[in-house]
Amino acid sequence: xxxxxMTGARMVVEAxxxxxxxxxxxxxxxxxxxxxxxxxxxxxxxxxxxxxxxxAVHAAEGYARSTxxxxxxxxxxxxxxxxxxxxxxxxxxxxxxxxxxxxxxxxFMIGTDGFQEADTVGITRPCTxxxxxxxxxxxxxxxxxxxxxxxxxxxxxxxxxxxxxxVQFATGTYVSPKDTKTSHYAPRTKGDAxxxxxxxxxxxxxxxxxxxxxxxxxxxxxxxSRLLRELVDTTGFPIxxxxxxxxxxxxxxxGWLGMLGMHGLYEANLAMHDCDLMxxxxxxFDDRITGRIQDFSPNSVKAHIDIDxxxxxxxxxxxxxxxxxxxxxxxDVLAVWKERGSRVNGKALKDWWKQIAEWxxxxxxxxxxxxxxxxxxxAVQRLEALTKDHPDRYICTxxxxxxxxxxxxMDFDEPNRWMTSGGLGTMGYGFPAxxxxxxxxxxxxxxxxxxxxxxxxxxxxxGTAIQYRLPVKQFxxxxxxxxxxxxxxxxxxxxxxxxxxxxALPDFVKLAEAFGAKGIRIDxxxxxxxxxxxxxxxxxxxxxxxxxxxxxxxxxMIPSGKPxxxxxxxxxxxxxxxxxxxxxxxx
Amino acid sequence: xxxxxxxxxxSSHSAYDLRDPNVQTVERHxxxxxxxxxxxxxxxxxxLFSGRGYNIESLTVAEVDHEGHRSRITVVTTGTPSVIExxxxxxxxxxxxxxxxxxxxxxxxxERELALFKVSGKGERRVEALRLADIFRANVVDSxxxxxxxxxxxxxxxxxxxxxxxxxLGLDEMARTGIAALSRGKSGL
Numbered sequence: 001x002x003x004x005x006m007t008g009a010r011m012v013v014e015a016x017x018x019x020x021x022x023x024x025x026x027x028x029x030x031x032x033x034x035x036x037x038x039x040x041x042x043x044x045x046x047x048x049x050x051x052x053x054x055x056a057v058h059a060a061e062g063y064a065r066s067t068x069x070x071x072x073x074x075x076x077x078x079x080x081x082x083x084x085x086x087x088x089x090x091x092x093x094x095x096x097x098x099x100x101x102x103x104x105x106x107x108f109m110i111g112t113d114g115f116q117e118a119d120t121v122g123i124t125r126p127c128t129x130x131x132x133x134x135x136x137x138x139x140x141x142x143x144x145x146x147x148x149x150x151x152x153x154x155x156x157x158x159x160x161x162x163x164x165x166x167v168q169f170a171t172g173t174y175v176s177p178k179d180t181k182t183s184h185y186a187p188r189t190k191g192d193a194x195x196x197x198x199x200x201x202x203x204x205x206x207x208x209x210x211x212x213x214x215x216x217x218x219x220x221x222x223x224x225s226r227l228l229r230e231l232v233d234t235t236g237f238p239i240x241x242x243x244x245x246x247x248x249x250x251x252x253x254x255g256w257l258g259m260l261g262m263h264g265l266y267e268a269n270l271a272m273h274d275c276d277l278m279x280x281x282x283x284x285f286d287d288r289i290t291g292r293i294q295d296f297s298p299n300s301v302k303a304h305i306d307i308d309x310x311x312x313x314x315x316x317x318x319x320x321x322x323x324x325x326x327x328x329x330x331x332d333v334l335a336v337w338k339e340r341g342s343r344v345n346g347k348a349l350k351d352w353w354k355q356i357a358e359w360x361x362x363x364x365x366x367x368x369x370x371x372x373x374x375x376x377x378x379a380v381q382r383l384e385a386l387t388k389d390h391p392d393r394y395i396c397t398x399x400x401x402x403x404x405x406x407x408x409x410m411d412f413d414e415p416n417r418w419m420t421s422g423g424l425g426t427m428g429y430g431f432p433a434x435x436x437x438x439x440x441x442x443x444x445x446x447x448x449x450x451x452x453x454x455x456x457x458x459x460x461x462x463g464t465a466i467q468y469r470l471p472v473k474q475f476x477x478x479x480x481x482x483x484x485x486x487x488x489x490x491x492x493x494x495x496x497x498x499x500x501x502x503x504a505l506p507d508f509v510k511l512a513e514a515f516g517a518k519g520i521r522i523d524x525x526x527x528x529x530x531x532x533x534x535x536x537x538x539x540x541x542x543x544x545x546x547x548x549x550x551x552x553x554x555x556x557m558i559p560s561g562k563p564x565x566x567x568x569x570x571x572x573x574x575x576x577x578x579x580x581x582x583x584x585x586x587x
Numbered sequence: 588x589x590x591x592x593x594x595x596x597x598s599s600h601s602a603y604d605l606r607d608p609n610v611q612t613v614e615r616h617x618x619x620x621x622x623x624x625x626x627x628x629x630x631x632x633x634x635l636f637s638g639r640g641y642n643i644e645s646l647t648v649a650e651v652d653h654e655g656h657r658s659r660i661t662v663v664t665t666g667t668p669s670v671i672e673x674x675x676x677x678x679x680x681x682x683x684x685x686x687x688x689x690x691x692x693x694x695x696x697x698e699r700e701l702a703l704f705k706v707s708g709k710g711e712r713r714v715e716a717l718r719l720a721d722i723f724r725a726n727v728v729d730s731x732x733x734x735x736x737x738x739x740x741x742x743x744x745x746x747x748x749x750x751x752x753x754x755x756l757g758l759d760e761m762a763r764t765g766i767a768a769l770s771r772g773k774s775g776l
Contacts, residue, residue, distance in 0.1 A: 129682065314676075
């Protein structure tokens with residue numbers, strides 16, 4: 001039994017060490033000064049000083065997504081805590097494990113509207129998986145260990161521990177994780193055996209099957225991705241993935257259809273619509289995926305593997321719900337498969353692949369790069385071509401058109417290589433996330449594909465990148481527009497471009513130089529490759545200001561409230577007779 | 588050039604599908620939620636209902652196990668069958684929630700509510716109020732020469748009926764506890 005007397009502030013550092021934390025993203029302030037004093041007096045845990053608390057949380061998210069370990073944030077009370085709210089909500093919607101520690105005014109001042117007092121647990125209750133206000137120093141260590149347990153167990157998510165300043169100063173007893181009473185919180189991980197068997201039988205009989213996978217596969221860990229690959233390759237079924245799940249199955253794999261959803265690939269969405277067996281692995285039937293509920297994959301039997309019981313039948317009714325951890329359930333499925341000596345319906349599957357090949361032939365991502373203006377798709381495609389062979393590449397994005405283009409034109413062969421804000425759609429996510437990724441992987445190539453509007457939302461983090469010598473590459477597709485907003489206004493709001501352009505933009509090259517980074521402007525398609533190479537060659541943070549076509553729309557697109565088989569394709573897709581008139585129309 | 592030929596007023600003008608896919612009948616369910624009695628746990632449960640747009644018809648909460656620090660929250664809610672299932676699943680994933688039971692579907696249950704009524708009046712009205720209270724097996728828990736406070740226990744319907752009767756007889760004020768419920772029979776939760 002290791003029970004030591006120490007101050008609450010010391011306990012925080014001790015608990016972080018015992019939890020194996022290496023990096024903390026934070027920003028000091030009055031209510032966390034005792035903890036910062038302890039951080040100053042040790043060398044085990046690295047602290048990264050961000051420039052805004054929102055950046056700290058997104059950086060921790062990037063760290064968590066790229067390592068599979070929980071990200072840790074330390075901020076002060078009041079504004080420190082409220083600035084963390086967007087990041088917490090982002091992590092909640094994308095199920096990212098992060099532990100946020102906030103300072104609080106002393107316990108005897110709580111409720112007096114003290115300086116920098118906010119009801120932090122009240123404010124963050126709906127945007128955390130769980131949160132705690134610790135009022136006694138003796139409770140601090142058990143709560144911190146419990147916080148890590150809750151963050152990573154079951155469906156991962158953000159947790160917050162609010163620590164009043166007097167609790168940090170007072171002395172109490174520290175208990176280590178192994179001496180802490182285990183929590184009752186232990187979500188079920190093993191899937192129901194009968195359902196697993198039913199799924200295997202459905203796989204044997206399926207004529208038009210599709211795997212629909214999501215972020216749950218990545219959250220479940222590398223083993224889940226390995227088992228998924230085994231199952232997909234064993235069955236020879238096609239597989240599509242949500243934005244969150246890219247990389248769980250390799251884009252170079254035989255079964256890969258590409259991403260599905262609102263801006264997903266034609267073949268992926270039509271396979272979802274026409275399938276007779278849908279196997280959802282760790283995805284949640286998000287509204288960007290389903291389109292119109294009533295017409296979602298009308299003729300399929302659906303299986304849903306999810307660790308969160310509340311995801312089952314929330315949006316789409318499924319015949320085969322399997323509550324459990326993806327890796328554990330896939331392991332069981334494969335075991336039953338082998339035990340039964342199962343076989344798929346090879347003939348039907350061949351016809352199904354033939355149908356899919358016809359959809360693929362539409363070439364829904366085709367675009368024309370001509371003239372002196374860079375098409376954003378072309379820029380992303382060249383970035384992909386020049387970086388895909390890098391042995392250790394991580395891609396982050398902001399939110400908007402560029403995010404979708406990155407998802408469409410970049411390929412991921414491994415999980416944890418793709419960091420993007422899916423559920424909340426947080427502009428300003430990507431840059432700080434890239435900092436978190438680079439902290440975790442100092443020698444890796446970390447690129448943030450950005451739009452100029454999103455990027456400006458957390459541009460202050462350039463200071464962090466410089467201070468910690470993080471060579472993050474900011475690849476900005478600058479269309480001087482809020483591209484996705486503009487696109488919706490063009491298509492759905494009578495081309496009234498209400499406040500969707502960026503005026504008074506900074507000179508990004510000078511901006512980079514003002515921070516001490518390198519700035520590169522690319523405005524000619526002929527200079528694109530050279531510009532990207534220059535970015536890659538520079539040892540330090542780079543901002544690339546890539547001026548692109550201002551009015552490009554992101555296709556394919558399923559308009560909201562439409563089913564999967566009513567996608568709009570770009571005008572360059574090879575639609576043959578599918579489209580009656582020129583330009584983009586409903587098909 | 589608008590690429591879409593979408594009728595005005597259709598939900599395609601939104602980034603969301605605005606039509607309600609849950610065209611199902613609404614049911615009333617009584618849920619018993621066993622929680623760790625820690626700070627903020629009631630706020631978590633209530634916040635879940637308000638945040639996700641669920642209804643609360645009645646809510647009763649008190650610590651029922653002082654040693655184990657367990658509280659029992661009895662909540663009466665309405666919703667379509669799929670919404671009721673969602674509510675139970677969402678409640679179940681709140682960290683300090685230990686158990687969620689649907690007393691409406693898990694066999695027969697008894698439901699009781701307690702109410703206090705202040706009725707004031709003189710003469711025949713006062714006598715009539717007392718007579719009706721006797722029929723409802725209400726207890727008189729406070730009395731002055733011009734008023735009574737009645738205590739009534741029973742189903743919500745019984746309490747509604749008593750309130751309707753007292754109104755013309757001088758009902759001044761009432762307080763209700765909300766529903767407490769237990770499953771019938773030998774076995775407990």
